[in-house]
Amino acid sequence: MSRRFSALLALVLVLFTKALAEERSISWQPWSDSVFVQAKSEGRFVLLDLGTVWCHWCHVMEEVTYRDPSVIKLVGKRYIAIRVDADARPDLSNRYEDYGWPATIVFNSDGTEIVKRRGYLPPDQMASMLQAIIDDPSPGPSVVPETPIVQGGETALEASRKNDLRQILIDSYDAENQGWGTAQKFLDWDTLEYCLAETERGGNRIFERMARETLAAQLNLLDPAWGGVYQYSTDGDWKHPHFEKIMQMQAEDLRIYALAYALWHDAVYLRAAERIRGYLKNFLTSPEGAFYTSQDADLIDGQHAGDYFHLGDGDRRKLGIPRIDTHVYARENGWAINALAVVYSATGERECLDDAIRAADWIGEHRALGKGGFRHDASDPAGPYLGDTLSMGRAFLALYACTGDRAWLQKAAAAVLFIAQNFEAAAGYVTSGNIGRLESHPQLDENIGVVRLANLLGHYTGNPTDKEVAERGMRYLAAPGATDHRGYLVAGVLLADQEMTSSPLHITVVGRKDDPKAQELFTAAIRQPTTYKRIEWLDPREGALPNPDVEYPAMSKAAAFLCTNQACSAPAFAVSDLIDRISRRSEEK
Numbered sequence: 175m176s177r178r179f180s181a182l183l184a185l186v187l188v189l190f191t192k193a194l195a196e197e198r199s200i201s202w203q204p205w206s207d208s209v210f211v212q213a214k215s216e217g218r219f220v221l222l223d224l225g226t227v228w229c230h231w232c233h234v235m236e237e238v239t240y241r242d243p244s245v246i247k248l249v250g251k252r253y254i255a256i257r258v259d260a261d262a263r264p265d266l267s268n269r270y271e272d273y274g275w276p277a278t279i280v281f282n283s284d285g286t287e288i289v290k291r292r293g294y295l296p297p298d299q300m301a302s303m304l305q306a307i308i309d310d311p312s313p314g315p316s317v318v319p320e321t322p323i324v325q326g327g328e329t330a331l332e333a334s335r336k337n338d339l340r341q342i343l344i345d346s347y348d349a350e351n352q353g354w355g356t357a358q359k360f361l362d363w364d365t366l367e368y369c370l371a372e373t374e375r376g377g378n379r380i381f382e383r384m385a386r387e388t389l390a391a392q393l394n395l396l397d398p399a400w401g402g403v404y405q406y407s408t409d410g411d412w413k414h415p416h417f418e419k420i421m422q423m424q425a426e427d428l429r430i431y432a433l434a435y436a437l438w439h440d441a442v443y444l445r446a447a448e449r450i451r452g453y454l455k456n457f458l459t460s461p462e463g464a465f466y467t468s469q470d471a472d473l474i475d476g477q478h479a480g481d482y483f484h485l486g487d488g489d490r491r492k493l494g495i496p497r498i499d500t501h502v503y504a505r506e507n508g509w510a511i512n513a514l515a516v517v518y519s520a521t522g523e524r525e526c527l528d529d530a531i532r533a534a535d536w537i538g539e540h541r542a543l544g545k546g547g548f549r550h551d552a553s554d555p556a557g558p559y560l561g562d563t564l565s566m567g568r569a570f571l572a573l574y575a576c577t578g579d580r581a582w583l584q585k586a587a588a589a590v591l592f593i594a595q596n597f598e599a600a601a602g603y604v605t606s607g608n609i610g611r612l613e614s615h616p617q618l619d620e621n622i623g624v625v626r627l628a629n630l631l632g633h634y635t636g637n638p639t640d641k642e643v644a645e646r647g648m649r650y651l652a653a654p655g656a657t658d659h660r661g662y663l664v665a666g667v668l669l670a671d672q673e674m675t676s677s678p679l680h681i682t683v684v685g686r687k688d689d690p691k692a693q694e695l696f697t698a699a700i701r702q703p704t705t706y707k708r709i710e711w712l713d714p715r716e717g718a719l720p721n722p723d724v725e726y727p728a729m730s731k732a733a734a735f736l737c738t739n740q741a742c743s744a745p746a747f748a749v750s751d752l753i754d755r756i757s758r759r760s761e762e763k
Contacts, residue, residue, distance in 0.1 A: 203254060221255050224274055224275065225259070225275045232276045261501070277292060286313065323616065324601060339657065343668075358408060359407040360406035394407070401449035402449070405423055405471075419453070421509060424510070457498060510530075515573050543558060546587075560604065564593060567586050575700065578709075586634075587635055621647045635720050678707050683699060685732030691747075695734040696734075698753065726742070
């Protein structure tokens with residue numbers, strides 16, 4: 175056999191093997207508008223598999239459904255297959271958040287939706303669906319025309335709607351199993367924060383009881399070996415966890431337990447916060463101090479890991495550690511930075527503040543776009559996205575509130591201005607200003623975040639533009655239909671309305687920042703158990719505060735002032751005096 179013939183035979187074998195492998199697997203492509211051009215020219219449909227790297231059922235779909243020969247054959251015959259990590263694409267994630275994860279969306283070549291399916295699809299169901307679309311590509315019953323939200327002129331909820339939303343929270347509470355939700359149990363941070371606010375503001379016993387019971391039940395979802403919180407529990411109770419650990423859950427649970435500790439001084443809440451904090455530090459912190467995104471639910475893709483997570487630390491490590499998603503997203507880091515700032519405010523734990531500042535500096539150096547905005551990852555295929563700048567703006571304002579360092583306030587103000595210039599829509603603010611094949615829509619939680627950030631920022635800056643940004647978002651939240659189909663997840667709208675219609679707790683410390691007495695007063699101020707507070711530090715060496723709505727007298731020694739409606743209390747020279755004034759303010763509400 176000649177060498178030339180041998181080489182030719184080897185090439186044929188390689189090509190045959192490659193073709194055979196392609197027949198036995200799906201060739202996935204990334205999302206882009208160009209796939210629809212390809213689909214039109216080739217007479218194909220577009221199949222979108224939208225999942226995450228931490229999702230157990232996403233792994234099962236990959237290992238079982240998308241390796242089924244009949245599914246592979248149908249996809250290869252008439253579909254272009256697209257796979258997207260939802261954490262990497264907030265625009266697609268927000269658009270289809272009600273369907274996953276995994277979410278399965280099928281489009282016609284012109285971008286119209288044909289089918290939207292939620293969760294795991296076994297091979298037979300998937301194959302049946304794919305064939306049915308080939309036979310009749312008419313949109314199915316899962317594709318319901320969207321009713322656009324038309325914002326009106328109201329920048330506050332009507333009293334009747336506010337009462338209705340409050341009643342939803344009360345009526346939806348599961349008194350038997352504690353918490354909210356029926357099929358899934360998890361700590362919804364807006365709901366808990368609203369309960370804490372109602373307790374702090376007026377001593378509402380109903381909301382206090384619901385908050386305490388839910389916080390106690392959520393302890394069941396703390397990993398006993400490594401700390402951190404599992405995403406949720408199934409079966410309507412708190413004893414059937416799904417083991418993925420995603421950053422938003424870690425950060426927001428950490429923040430809520432810190433707020434609960436600041437309000438009730440219960441060591442149980444402090445220990446819970448410490449266990450989440452320890453997990454972040456040991457598993458989701460990069461060597462540079464920025465934060466990773468998540469940890470997988472599975473040790474082996476597609477295999478349930480319940481037995482593994484019942485093991486202790488040493489036995490787990492012998493088997494390996496579930497995959498950690500080492501992407502460093504600005505949005506996830508903003509969540510973590512904000513939470514650490516709240517923990518520092520509640521406890522005085524300096525390491526939390528140091529870690530928050532370290533991450534903020536890294537993100538500022540590696541994810542900033544300029545003019546106040548942030549990209550999601552090192553590069554964004556369709557960004558920038560609202561969530562990244564919003565999350566970092568919130569983090570910057572939290573850092574200003576707990577340090578008095580005006581550089582953080584300037585960064586927060588730049589973030590809000592970037593939001594106003596890049597994400598305004600006909601109603602509220604959209605996830606992405608980069609409109610592609612699928613039009614970007616406002617997402618309720620992001621608009622809640624914009625309202626709360628811009629409104630509080632406006633109290634700090636006195637800038638009317640900040641107020642206008644908040645009012646625009648609030649008109650979206652107050653519009654009829656904005657909370658339709660949200661179930662009990664309406665507390666964020668109530669929080670936004672509550673803050674838009676009231677003044678924050680306003681405490682100003684007057685004194686040099688190197689004065690121990692001023693430091694004591696500032697520490698007492700930032701420990702107040704509410705997120706809706708304006709805490710400032712007027713060091714005479716730095717000049718007037720950014721919002722000079724109150725004129726403070728020159729002081730011969732450090733003092734704190736409790737202010738309301740541009741009027742302030744007599745100076746408090748001791749922490750006990752300041753706390754006494756705050757207590758009297760609460761009693762007068």
